[in-house]
Amino acid sequence: MKISFKSIVLAGLVGSAVFYSCGDSPAESNGSDDQPQETTPQDSSITRIIPVGKKVFSIPSPLQLSLLIQETGAEYDVTLLHDINNTTKYLDETKLALNMGVYGADLGYTSIYRQNTDAIGYMKAVKQLTDKLEIGEAFDKTIIETIERNLNEANKDSLLSTISNAYRKTDGYLKNNKRTHVGALILAGGWVESVYFTTRINEVEKNEDVKDRIGEQRKALDNILNILVKHYRKPGVDVIYTQLEELYTIFEEINISYTYEKPIVDVANRHTTITSKTHVDFSPETYKKICDKVAEVRKTIIE
Numbered sequence: 430m431k432i433s434f435k436s437i438v439l440a441g442l443v444g445s446a447v448f449y450s451c452g453d454s455p456a457e458s459n460g461s462d463d464q465p466q467e468t469t470p471q472d473s474s475i476t477r478i479i480p481v482g483k484k485v486f487s488i489p490s491p492l493q494l495s496l497l498i499q500e501t502g503a504e505y506d507v508t509l510l511h512d513i514n515n516t517t518k519y520l521d522e523t524k525l526a527l528n529m530g531v532y533g534a535d536l537g538y539t540s541i542y543r544q545n546t547d548a549i550g551y552m553k554a555v556k557q558l559t560d561k562l563e564i565g566e567a568f569d570k571t572i573i574e575t576i577e578r579n580l581n582e583a584n585k586d587s588l589l590s591t592i593s594n595a596y597r598k599t600d601g602y603l604k605n606n607k608r609t610h611v612g613a614l615i616l617a618g619g620w621v622e623s624v625y626f627t628t629r630i631n632e633v634e635k636n637e638d639v640k641d642r643i644g645e646q647r648k649a650l651d652n653i654l655n656i657l658v659k660h661y662r663k664p665g666v667d668v669i670y671t672q673l674e675e676l677y678t679i680f681e682e683i684n685i686s687y688t689y690e691k692p693i694v695d696v697a698n699r700h701t702t703i704t705s706k707t708h709v710d711f712s713p714e715t716y717k718k719i720c721d722k723v724a725e726v727r728k729t730i731i732e
Contacts, residue, residue: 503630505542510535511622511731513554522562523665526611527730529558530618537592538626545580552576562611564602568595610660617653617669618730625727628720640716644709647680672729676722683711 511531519525536551552573559568572595579591603612624646631639654677657670690704 503634505544506630507544507547509626509629510538510547510551513550515731516554516557519558519561521665522611523614523663523669524730525558525562526614527618527669529555529562530615530620531622531727531731532558533592533615534619534622534626540580540592543580548580549577559599564599564606564608564611566602568599572598610663610666613653613656613660614666614669617657617673620649620653621673621723621727621730624723628723632720641707641709643716643719644680644683644685644711645707647677647683647685650677650680669726669730672726676719676726679715679718679722682715682718683709685709 511528513532516528516532519528532551532554536548536555539548539551556565556568556573559565572591575591576595579587599615600612603609624643627639627643631643650673654670654673657666657673660666661670686708688706688708690706692704693702695701
């Protein structure tokens with residue numbers, strides 16, 4: 430079975446990019462954790478200043494990213510996925526949240542390929558983790574039944590939209606219950622898994638456009654780190670933050686430039702097409718280091 434690479438990226442990022450609004454709501458922005466903090470000797474790994482009070486984060490939507498990628502073929506590869514039998518070994522909140530992001534990305538991947546049996550398995554894995562995180566109310570029976578029903582429909586966009594909405598509902602639930610750090614960890618886990626998909630698939634496809642899209646993830650990673658740093662003192666957050674900061678250091682070896690072009694605006698359909706170009710330049714050595722580090726971070730998350 431062949432499928433477009435942009436669809437793979439769309440699927441893989443469903444479990445992560447749906448948390449693109451993980452910045453705290455105004456109602457949550459008055460706590461002491463939201464005050465700006467400079468790097469201190471006690472927090473020597475923190476290299477960012479925490480922003481105050483307003484949403485400043487933006488993770489590109491999966492559709493925006495996928496539309497930039499050239500069509501290429503790739504077979505469904507179950508070996509890319511995390512073992513659904515591992516859900517029972519995650520006990521602490523950090524591991525549960527990170528792996529909920531991982532399994533969410535896996536759910537999107539299996540769904541886009543219409544691998545219904547695998548998709549149902551990953552949906553159940555996500556449900557198990559939401560129950561352990563005590564957020565099962567957000568990922569309820571109605572949502573599960575809707576996903577199962579959409580698995581049998583021909584329109585994969587409807588299915589991915591349903592999965593995305595389920596994670597958005599979870600995100601909203603976490604915000605309302607002052608647990609935005611859990612949403613940040615889910616975001617991080619899903620992002621790592623989706624980039625892992627992309628790097629592994631490109632080992633076979635050898636597509637320069639796909640390689641460039643991987644390079645462009647530097648901005649997304651920067652935004653994720655800015656979200657995580659707000660919750661740095663929460664148990665376990667410092668570990669994933671440090672690992673992703675090390676990955677970001679490798680991404681900084683990439684030269685990225687932009688050529689502005691006026692967007693095309695379709696007033697009648699209320700649609701705007703961004704036509705500006707991004708130019709990515711990095712060496713094969715840097716690319717390999719990114720791929721290796723992503724695999725290393727993912728291994729730490731799922732072990």
